[in-house]
Amino acid sequence: MELNRRTLIAGAAAAGVTATTIGTAHATGGRKPVKSLFGTLADGTKVYSWSLENGGTRLKVLSYGGIVQSLEIPDRRGRYTNVSLGFDNIEDYVAKSPYFGALIGRYGNRIAKGKFTLDGTAYQLDVNDGENTLHGGAKGFDKRVWDVEPFVQGTDVGLHLHYVSVDGEMGYPGTLKSKVTYTLTRRGDWRIDYAATTSKPTIVNLTSHVYWNLAGESSGTIYDHELSIAASRYTPVDSGLIPTGELAKVAGTPFDFRSTKTVGEDIRVAHQQLLYGKGIDHNWALDKGITGKPEHIATLRDPSSGRTLKIATTEPGLQFYSGNFLDGSFAGTGGSVYRQGDALCLETQHFPDSPNQPKFPSTTLRPGQTYRSTTVHSFGK
Numbered sequence: 001m002e003l004n005r006r007t008l009i010a011g012a013a014a015a016g017v018t019a020t021t022i023g024t025a026h027a028t029g030g031r032k033p034v035k036s037l038f039g040t041l042a043d044g045t046k047v048y049s050w051s052l053e054n055g056g057t058r059l060k061v062l063s064y065g066g067i068v069q070s071l072e073i074p075d076r077r078g079r080y081t082n083v084s085l086g087f088d089n090i091e092d093y094v095a096k097s098p099y100f101g102a103l104i105g106r107y108g109n110r111i112a113k114g115k116f117t118l119d120g121t122a123y124q125l126d127v128n129d130g131e132n133t134l135h136g137g138a139k140g141f142d143k144r145v146w147d148v149e150p151f152v153q154g155t156d157v158g159l160h161l162h163y164v165s166v167d168g169e170m171g172y173p174g175t176l177k178s179k180v181t182y183t184l185t186r187r188g189d190w191r192i193d194y195a196a197t198t199s200k201p202t203i204v205n206l207t208s209h210v211y212w213n214l215a216g217e218s219s220g221t222i223y224d225h226e227l228s229i230a231a232s233r234y235t236p237v238d239s240g241l242i243p244t245g246e247l248a249k250v251a252g253t254p255f256d257f258r259s260t261k262t263v264g265e266d267i268r269v270a271h272q273q274l275l276y277g278k279g280i281d282h283n284w285a286l287d288k289g290i291t292g293k294p295e296h297i298a299t300l301r302d303p304s305s306g307r308t309l310k311i312a313t314t315e316p317g318l319q320f321y322s323g324n325f326l327d328g329s330f331a332g333t334g335g336s337v338y339r340q341g342d343a344l345c346l347e348t349q350h351f352p353d354s355p356n357q358p359k360f361p362s363t364t365l366r367p368g369q370t371y372r373s374t375t376v377h378s379f380g381k
Contacts, residue, residue, distance in 0.1 A: 033150040033159060038062055038069075039090030045145055047090050054157045055188030057379060064093060065142040066103035066161050066180060068210050070217075070333060071190070073379045076306030083307065085211035085343045088333045094143075096330045099209040102142035103180055104135045106165060106172050107363070108207035109283070109319060109352035112242045114171070116355035118201055118364065125171035132240055135209070137170035141178070142209070158183035158191075167199065174200030174367075189378045196371040203363045204371045205350045211323065211343035214302035214309060218334030221341040222323070223264025226301045229257040229318060231284035235351055235360075239276055243353050243360075247285050255282060260299070263322060263344060279324035279341070283317045283351050290316045290361060294376045298346055308380040313348040314373055316361050321345040348375040 031053070038049040047064040058072040058080065070082040086100045087093050093100070114125035114133035126137030135142065141163060149160040158181060165176040176198050183191040194206045213222050234255045235243040250256040254266035254274060267279055274280065288295050294312035301308045311318075321344060328339045354360040365371045 031157065032152050033157065035150070038064075041090065041094065041145075047145065048148065050148060050150060050159055052157055052159070052182075052184050054155075054184035055186045057184055057188035057190060059182070059184060059190060061148075061159055061161075061182060062090075062093070063146050063148050063161075064090060065101075065144065066146050066163075066182075067093065067142070068101035068208070071210070073188070073307060074381060076381045081216040081305075082333060083212060083214050083217060085213065085217050085338060086333050087330075092330065097142075098325065099135060099142055100211055100332075102209045103146070103161070103206065104209050104347070105141035105178060105204070105206045106136050106170070106176060107133070107203055107205045108135060108209075108347060108349045109205065110134050110240075110242055112240075112353050112356055116203065118173070118203065118355070121173075123171055123173060130240055132242060133170075136172075139170065141165070141206075146180075155186035156183050172202055174198040174202040174365075176202060176204065176365075178206065180206070187378070189376055191376045192374065194371065194373040196365065197369070198365050198367060201364060201366045203355050204365045205354070205363045206371070206373060207319075207347045207349045208375070209345055209347060211345055212300065212309065213343045214300060214307040215305050216334070217332055217343070218336035221264070221339075222302075222344050223262065223267065223341055224303065225263050225344070226260050226299075226303060227257055227263050227320075228260040228299050229284050229286075229320065230288065230297045231286045231318065232258060233285040235283045235285060235317075236273055237276055237282065237352075241277060241281060241352075243283065243351065243357060245357050245359060247359075250284075255280075255284070257284075257320075260301075264341075267322060267341075277324060280320050280322040281324060283319050283349070285351070286313075286316055286318055288316075290314065294374050297348075300344075300346065306381045309346075310378040310380070311346055311348065311375065312378070313375040315348040315350065315375065317349045317351045319345065319347040319349055319352070321347070348373075 033050040111133040114127040128138040147162040181193040
């Protein structure tokens with residue numbers, strides 16, 4: 001571990017930042033995260049990077065947006081690479097990022113026309129995706145600076161991230177106090193625990209927007225990745241990518257991932273839903289529904305490296321996005337230009353537009369209640 005610690009500090013120095021060790025080795029577990037200055041926002045706010053390592057997984061998280069700036073895991077030969085898309089500077093995250101690695105809130109995914117009614121009161125949200133609201137609005141949780149508290153607990157190491165969204169922010173009612181915990185376990189699992197409380201009735205749907213490429217973030221497309229999803233239904237969308245309200249069967253469609261197949265196998269089939277999304281950008285209604293504990297719902301594997309990602313969650317939905325809108329207009333951490341299909345997202349969530357779809361699981365949170373959600377990412381080779 002000491003060699004890895006020196007490597008992290010040397011890497012920070014090479015990038016022109018100052019690294020600070022937060023704590024020392026723990027008697028029963030890993031080492032506390034290493035804090036580095038990542039950059040400074042236009043208003044002078046400092047953005048920090050936190051480097052964590054445990055169980056063979058290396059994770060870097062920014063205080064800006066709770067962003068996963070990199071996540072490194074080994075292949076079948078023990079060789080490490082970063083498997084998540086991102087940038088090496090704060091300026092690109094502010095100006096260009098399509099939610100790379102970010103915490104999403106208050107409401108992940110889309111809300112039709114940015115409108116919903118709760119307890120007889122109509123609310124208008126910030127509209128930032130055509131006529132709709134996407135991922136909380138133009139300045140959602142992905143563009144806020146979070147308070148970060150590192151911890152070591154037994155054999156686990158991680159970060160507590162806190163953000164208070166005031167009543168009326170981006171049009172949402174109620175002051176929402178959010179706490180998100182990132183944990184690396186001794187097995188190298190990356191666990192996310194979400195929690196939130198509100199001062200008024202509101203809607204909440206928090207998620208993580210990591211772009212995955214298990215071959216490496218600058219290695220090309222993910223169309224040869226093998227994927228399975230434990231869902232027999234999905235939510236079809238209209239031309240604005242808003243759910244129609246139907247829970248359609250995946251059988252006989254390009255959306256059937258109940259048995260493992262490559263991401264690219266059916267992605268160019270002439271199916272109207274694929275035309276709407278310019279590929280896959282849809283929510284799967286997971287067979288397990290909402291559960292008290294995380295249950296396995298998806299497996300992603302890169303055959304070239306042997307790396308695998310297994311996802312377990314308490315959530316009822318999974319948004320699978322195949323990187324359709326990556327257009328080659330910017331380069332990432334590895335210096336390569338990101339193009340369509342160079343990564344995919346697997347966002348555990350409640351369904352898009354649930355506040356306007358009474359048949360979908362509710363996303364309403366009331367005073368006195370606590371919103372809770374957990375997702376676990378397990379890596380193998």
